Amino acid sequence: MSPSKPGATTATVRRVLQTQIMPVDRDLDVLPLYVDPDPAVLDADKYNVGGDKGAKELNKASLRQSVSSGTMIHPDQIVDRHAVRIEQGERLSFGSYFNAFPASYWRRWTIVEDVRLAVELHGRGASVTVYKSMANGRSQRVSSQQVEDGAAGGTFVFDLSLRPFADGGWYWYDVTAGDEDAVVSAVWDAEVPADRAESGSVAVTITTMNRPGFCSDLITQLGSEDDVIAILDTVFVVDQGTDKVRGAAGFAAAEKALDGRLRVIDQGNLGGSGGYARGQLETVKAGTATYALMMDDDVVCEPQSLLRAVAFADLARRPTIVGGHMFSLYSRARLHSFGEIIQTWRWWWMSPEHVLSEWDFAARNLRSTRWLHRRVDVDFNGWFMCLIPRQVLDEVGLSLPVFIKWDDSEFGVRAKAAGYPTVTFPGAAVWHVPWTDxxxxxxxxxxxxxxxxxxxxxxxxxxxxxxxxxxxxxxxxxxxxxxxxxxxxxxxxxxxxxxxxxxxxxxxxxxxxxxxxxxxxxxxxxxxxxxxxxxxxxIRRKPSRRGHSELEVPSKRSQIIQAxxxxxxxxxxxxxxxxxxxxxxxxxxxxxxxxxxxxxxxxxxxxxxxxxxxxxxxxxxxxxxxxxxxxxxxxxxxxxxxxxxxxxxxxxxxxxxxxxxxxxxxxxxxxxxxxxx
Structure with missing residues (x-):
């Protein structure tokens, strides 16, 4: 933003930042990422645990223990993509991965200073309570409103400041149904400068290699919601295989849904870096899209992730790379990592010290997990889902020609050195085959x-x-x-x-x-x-004299001796x-x-x-x-x-x-x- 003259007023408009969403397919495995029916059971503060090695190891083990009761809403309670029904007398929290508001990220990286939460409730006696968390995970009640006696429902508005979120913290809301079942939907928006009102456009690049079914399904997901289609400039599918995506059963319908936005490019197998670089090049040459979005072909996408990433990037203080998180395709509430950095002395990618990898939200959700509330700053984001401003490509170049591995991390480090940060943004994610498999x-x-x-x-x-x-x-x-x-x-x-x-x-x-x-x-x-x-x-081998299992994990000392x-x-x-x-x-x-x-x-x-x-x-x-x-x-x-x-x-x-x-x-x-x- 350019500074205004003294006394001048800048025109502003309201812009949607995030809407309440429910799973596309009513999948029970992913419901913990959208809603949380359990009470919060916050784990111990590390400063209360202290520095004793035994106490720290015991606490570390306890962090992985499930606090979930197994209670879950019935799929039939999902009214539609944005609304859910809560049964009479029941309470449901939206302090979850996809429906809590990541206040600290908006506070640190964007021009937004205040947000407004509008909750639409239908159901006599229903109430909504808004909470916020601190960077250490402790929650605080902010405000509460209730459907008036005799009324069938209403829209309840909460104006919320982002000032107290310097190091971390989220906003969320809980809804309690009263005298009858309640139906709830919600929108988070903000007052933004008028020149930031319009959404940027996205050129998506999907690099594919002999996964026609997977890739066709992903194209279908991108074309499944009108508000997502509206921000798409082009969807480039760089097909580097012999089993072509055009031959997939659902391809024709997927192409039709994108209404002329799909472009399939056939080329030899130049790996991920060659496929993504082709999409980057085409995006730069066309000069029409605001952003280039890199996306793997073997992912399942939460379509609203694109809208959230673009809104965040549009309102960023400076051109910013916005990445999504990766959940496991096989254990769908399990998060691979909450953010990644380069440890420069070893030159190796890793999660920051306080981040626990392979985190299972079905066992311990956001409100019960202290470390998830501290903001995580990263050096790069994997290109399984990563939004790059075209301006960054113009200034720092395209991908390294390295076929596979380290192209995404090197680009993030290169962009950061040029003054363009990367933010791995909560609430934007895909499901992918985990690296461990x-x-x-x-x-x-x-x-x-x-x-x-x-x-x-x-x-x-x-x-x-x-x-x-x-x-x-x-x-x-x-x-x-x-x-x-x-x-x-x-x-x-x-x-x-x-x-x-x-x-x-x-x-x-x-x-x-x-x-x-x-x-x-x-x-x-x-x-x-x-x-x-x-x-x-x-198998044949002389019997061993060992009296203990060879599958035991040796001590650190034993490993050093064996080395x-x-x-x-x-x-x-x-x-x-x-x-x-x-x-x-x-x-x-x-x-x-x-x-x-x-x-x-x-x-x-x-x-x-x-x-x-x-x-x-x-x-x-x-x-x-x-x-x-x-x-x-x-x-x-x-x-x-x-x-x-x-x-x-x-x-x-x-x-x-x-x-x-x-x-x-x-x-x-x-x-x-x-x-x-």
Whole structure:
């Protein structure tokens, strides 16, 4: 906002910030994210727990204990998308993830200073009570109103200040039905400058690869509500697979619902970064959308999330990236993380210290969870749902050409350095397959994890040699090595070699690097997966003298000792019987380095539970890889300052629209030729 002249008045209008919503499909699994029928049972304050280690561990365990009674409204009580019926004499709280108002985020990042809550109640004797919370989770009653005697209902308005929310806190309301069932709906709005009244428009980019059904369903969700369609400029579906989204059963209806806003772009598999960069490029070139929204193809979207994210971004103090949260597609009230930062000394993504990951709102909802009330500031947001102002793309460039992994986090760090913050915004979310059910630390993605993490650190680490990153890279490679995961170690070595080669080849490698990586790793037995358990020889091993379970988690001291001894053990000659018969079977959940390293051969199942691989210890390969690990990491350490300078100097060039246009040329030219025919 530009400052007004003394005595001048600025025209203002009311703008909706958030509306009460209920689940689209009346799904009982997600109802805890929308309403909370239980009383609040707030956990202990950490300052009351104190610094005693035992007390802290006990409190940490208690935080995960369920306080839910299991009570839940019946799906038939959901009147429609915005209204719910509360049975006579019952009380229902809207202090939930999707219906509480995240006051501290609006206070910190936007120009909004006061909000108005308008609750529409129908039902004799019904009442509404408004609450607010402090950053430490304690709640305070703000105000209450009731349907007057003899009246059938009414609209109750509460004017609420955002001033007392500097560090955290929410607003919410509870509704109690009186002499009969009550029906409730509500709207949060604010007085905003007239030049902020109109909603910005959104160009959505969905990158898809052989998930036509999933992607078609997502397009359907985006076109399911008129108010969401109204803010859509274009929906780009960048189809990089062979099983095309156009062939999905529901695609035609989804396309029709978007009324000309859908554009499907076919191109080769350039990974997530190539798909998102294509949408970013098209958005920048068109120049019509206010925002570019990155979204995965395998998500289920809460459509109102788009409206909330756009309203927040429209009213932000400065151009701001607005990200959504990710809930599990399989346990739908479970939140992956409430926000993510980069720990710069390690150069690794993580949740802030006080954030508890994999949080189950069905067990302990917002009003009963103290840490959820403190505002969480982040460095980036994953591109499973992330709204980026077009202005930011214009000024800091497009995605890095890194195929997959670290493209979203690097962009967030880059934008932040240019003065554009990222806010992971409560009340905006998607449901996604959780990372814990994937195998991306061991399979072909291990190459991209290692290479792209190093590239991001070279670009942005404030430390001369990347802090602890190189040491951690050595540790992780050795851990994979003693675990007989030779293909993973080889891919990590290949990643280091490519990093040392510099940034010039990143665009050129994009179309073929995945194929190269997959072809390379196939030569290793630990990369050859079998779905049939009978594909492996039977287990045979000399009986162990151990009198305790090998599945016990060793102490920290024991792990440190094993970290010193296990690398030495790998030099010994393997037991003869292990060459013909695996010595054991290891479940994915137990496949830790300190357990795998005890065996000379083992069948290890994969995290997705669909297959397993035979791991076989090879002392000669171990010696060779150990030497190469040391040599390459020493070379990286010595060259870090010059490499960092080179990557940083070329960052504007490799993320420029011009560089990406050249990368996309084989497909854009093919499209142009097809259009001429």
């Amino acid at each position: 994937k195998n991306d630390a061991l399979d072909w993605q291990a190459y991209f994890h290692e290479r792209n993490r190093l590239i991001a650190a070279l670009l942005h680490s404030p430390y001369k040699h990347g802090g602890r990153l190189i040491q951690e890279s050595v540790n992780h490679s050795v851990a994979h090595l003693v675990s007989m995961q030779y293909s993973t170690v080889e891919l990590r070595q290949l990643a280091l070699e490519d990093v040392l080669a510099g940034p010039d080849g990143l665009h050129e490698a994009l179309p073929h690097r995945l194929a190269d990586v997959n072809a390379f790793r196939k030569q290793f037995s630990d990369a050859q997966l079998e779905a049939d358990p009978d594909a492996f020889p039977p 010193g001894l296990m690398p030495l053990r790998q030099l010994r000659k393997p037991r003869a019987l292990s060459r013909e018969f695996p010595e054991g079977e290891i479940a994915a959940m137990d496949a830790k380095w300190y357990r795998i390293a005890r065996y000379d051969s083992a069948i290890v199942s994969m995290p997705d539970q669909t297959s397993a691989a035979l791991y076989t210890r090879d002392p000669e390969l171990y010696r060779d890889l150990l030497k190469r690990i040391a040599d390459l990491h020493l070379k990286l350490y010595r060259r870090w300052p010059e490499l960092s300078a080179e990557y940083r100097s070329k960052l504007p060039e490799i993320t420029s629209p011009e560089a990406w246009e050249e990368t996309f040329r084989p497909w854009t030219e093919a499209d142009a030729e097809a259009a001429d025919d």
